Amino acid sequence: MTVALSPQELANRIGEQLPEAVVEAQETALFVKSDSLLDVARFLKSTPNLDFNLLVSISAIDYLEYFELVYHLTSITHNHSIVLKTRCDDRDKPTVPSVSGLWRGANFQEREIYDLMGISFSGHPNLKRIVLWEGFEGHPLRKDYL
Amino acid sequence: MDWLYDLFPKIGDALSGWLAGFLPGWAVYLIMWLVGVVPILIFVLIMVMVVIMIERRGLATFQIRYGPNRAGPFGMLQPIADAIKVLTKEDIVPAQADRWLHWLAPVVTFGVTLLWFAVIPVGKDAILADLNIGILYVVAVASLGGMGVVMAGWACHNKYSLIGAMREISQMVSYEVPVVISILGVVMITGSLSMTQIVEAEGVPFILLQPLGFLIYFVAVLAQINRSPLDQVEAESELVSGFHTEYSGMKFALFYLGEYGNAFAASAIVTTLFLGGWKGPILPPYVWFVIKALIVMYVLVWFRATFPRVRIDQITGFAWKFLLPLALFNILITAIELAIWSEFPWWLLFVNIPVAGALIFLWSRLFTLQGGQRVEA
Amino acid sequence: MAMSSQPARLKTDTFVINLGPQHPSSHGVFRIRATFDGEIIVDVEPIFGYLHRGVEKLAEGRTYTQDISLTDRMDYTSAMTNNLAYVLAVEKLMGVSVPERAEYLRVILAELNRIVSHLMAVGFWLNDMGAGGFTPLMYCLREREKILDLFEMVSGQRLTVNYMRVGGLLRDVPDEFLPPLKRFVAEMPGFIDEYEQLLSENEILLARSKGVGILSAETAINGSVVGPMLRASGVNWDLRKADPYSIYDRFDFEIPVGTVGDNYDRYTVRIAEMRQSVRILEQAIAQLPTGAVRTKLPNILRPPVGEAYGHIEGPRGELGFYLVSDGSIAPYRFRVRAPTFINLTVLPDILIGWKIADAVVTFGSVDICMGEVDR
Secondary structure, three states: OOEEOOHHHHHHHHHHHOOOOEEEEOOOOEEEOOOOHHHHHHHHHHOOOOOOOEEEEEEEEEEOOEEEEEEEEEEOOOOEEEEEEEEEOOOOOOEEEOOOOOOOOHHHHHHHHHHHHOOEEEOOOOOOOOOOOOOOOOOOOOOOOO | OHHHHOHHHHHHHHHHHHHHOOOOHHHHHHHHHHHHHHHHHHHHHHHHHHHHHHHHHHHHHHOOOOOOOOOOHHHOOHHHHHHHHHHOOOOOOOOOOOHHHHHHHHHHHHHHHHHHHHHOOOEOOEOOOOOOOHHHHHHHHHHHHHHHHHHHHHHOOOHHHHHHHHHHHHHHHHHHHHHHHHHHHHHHHHOOOOHHHHHHOOOOOHHHHOHHHHHHHHHHHHHHOOOOOOOHHHOHHHHOOHHHOOOOOHHHHHHHHHHHHHHHHHHHHHHHHHOOOOOOOOOOHHHHHHHHHHHHHHHHHHHHHHOOOOOHHHHHHHHHHHHHHHHHHHHHHHHHHHHHOOOOOHHHHHHHHHHHHHHHHHHHHHOOOOOOOOOOO | OOOOOOOOOOOOOOEEEEEOOOOOOOOOOOEEEEEEEOOEEEEEEEEOOOOOOOHHHHHOOOOOOOHHHHHHOOOOOOHHHHHHHHHHHHHHHHOOOOOHHHHHHHHHHHHHHHHHHHHHHHHHHHHHOOOOOOHHHHHHHHHHHHHHHHHHHHHOOOOOOOOEEOOEEOOOOOHHHHHHHHHHHHHHHHHHHHHHHHHOOOHHHHHHHOOOOOOOHHHHHHOOOOOHHHHHOOOOOOHHHHOOOOOHHHOOOOOOOOOOOOHHHHHHHHHHHHHHHHHHHHHHHHOOOOOOOEOOOOOOOOOOOEEEEEEEEEOOEEEEEEEEEOOOOOOOEEEEEOHHHHHHHHHHHHHOOOEHHHHHHHHHHHOOOHHHHHO
């Protein structure tokens, strides 16, 4: 069985290395600040006992006051998983650091989130629209589109 | 019943004798020439229709489905239905294509196919032009076929077609050599390049006396006529029909006819060289010829239904590294045998067949089709 | 191609070709802008979105049960497994349990669907290779027809089945379902042997696929590749064993793992997975209990506020649904983790440096389904 690691424990471990990163350890997910997302991700990937080498999925949700990004991470070697969340409050030009340098699998998913939700990822090698055509106006998956 | 067997020479003599009565010599020659060409044309078109039906029904049987079975009894009128459809289609020429070349390419392709049939002996003395360099003519015409393909590939102004044309050049050039050298064994035994003499000399069919030559020629001619498994030139799933992507209507029909005409011509030549041509008991010779050619055609269809496609660099490697050395060995062995027994007795087949088998087995240990090779950027 | 006597190379130019979107082997509307140097591919840019229907936005305007019919149409060759992944996510969200008979029937249908999908994958891959003008494809489709007849018997549809519901299945299987299923399960190993006998030792097939399109394990894991592509590269990761959902922990089966990660390994992994699916089917049919097939739930579902991520091991990899509910009758966020969309990340790694003929064969072995890539 894939063990879902306890966010509180992970929060403690991360707090030793990166004190300001974690905002809250919720019941099922670990909530971090968007600026320190890249550092936390690097920590989770490279620490020997954690080894989160498979990025399962990145999801973006539009709660009208803010955007929330949810990262599902799994470790194939140790068979445990964690859910990482971050928020972005800017409605006009939301920006979040990209993790595609750590996990290449984030490449297409971040492009899709940019395309449909309008969240930009800084440091992404090729941030273009992926499922909609070039020149499309707007970001359809937002709650205020249509 | 003799008149049935010698049908064509008798008709020819009777007609030219009647015409010489009231026309000068050159007019008789011209009319006999026309009278000779038209039956060839009709024969080719009818046989191509039969060949297309064999291909479609045969492929369907291999693929556990029915082939065409609606148009006429057993779907035999399907090619006629296709021909009517094709004649009424719009002729589309790409805007940037070379119009003159675009028109000329299918004409050249089909014309070259017809050229092959001039030297194929359909029955006893039933041959349009009894050249005494018949085999040389056949080989020369085979390489002309590539010209039509390259013209088509260039004229379409389409990258896919161009890739197909380039592949065709490399494939055609590579397979010329094994074709010629494998035929040389037959020529050495007969002592003549003429097609009629080769058929006359076949007491025992050359497939038994020259098994290695037969196999090499069979595979090499598959490559020359661009048939599966060596049909990368027009690989449907990769290049969307290669050089005839941009053709529609009657021009496409000419390419199609040309392709099946080539296949039938190749079967006919294999029959003539290796299977005894028109020889056979009881039935008239032309019937035997057609039966044998259609059996070879069925084997070609069988090959198409069974094998995956070979990649272009594997195809050319196969020609140069596998077929060519084996063909050279073949001539060597035939030459040695001829030097010792100059009449080439029939029991040499018991020597040749095991030797051929052993050579193929040993050589295939040395050479395998190269797998994947990645080129570093 | 340099001439041996001259030190400098012949100056050549690269050219750009579009493979697709209309192309006999692009497996749907998929476009690759490839830059060629002669026959070698130098650069690859995949462009898709031609089949984008906005499923995620559509789902926010439909109830949870209506969304099941949307999931059919994503990966349209394996509709049963799509349904299963979605209803598992909703059941996690609501905390509903499923009766025993429904669990066993779900496993049976999901494994049948895995066989269908792999048959199509192998058949079309061989078609790309030009194998005898779709002869192997016809043989694979012959078996697929038998399974599609079973699906039609059960749900009335062959392709977009819309059969699973939250809390079980739509209705029980008819009585005439089990005898043809048992016949099929008894005959299938013989057919798989027939495919292997005809294909696995064929010299041309080996030459076209062995050592071609190699994907290393590190590149695969880093690229979030899952499914048979990952297992062919040597990584033993299958959700049915690593994180068993439904009742998969009661069955005895193996996970086939490849060694090198070339096209031939992907082919053998799929054939071996078909055999393992037949094994699971035999056990599931033997243990099938009687009883109800659906938990009693209100017609319009209102899950509590919260979120859930439900995932299964589909034929193409990990198919996951991330649902966020705000207590109303429609999902607030319906996010699909589509395996083939993410598997395409590694397309440049397996295509660059190979020839055009290899590119088509390799692309066929990735086994994409455009409905899932574009959603």
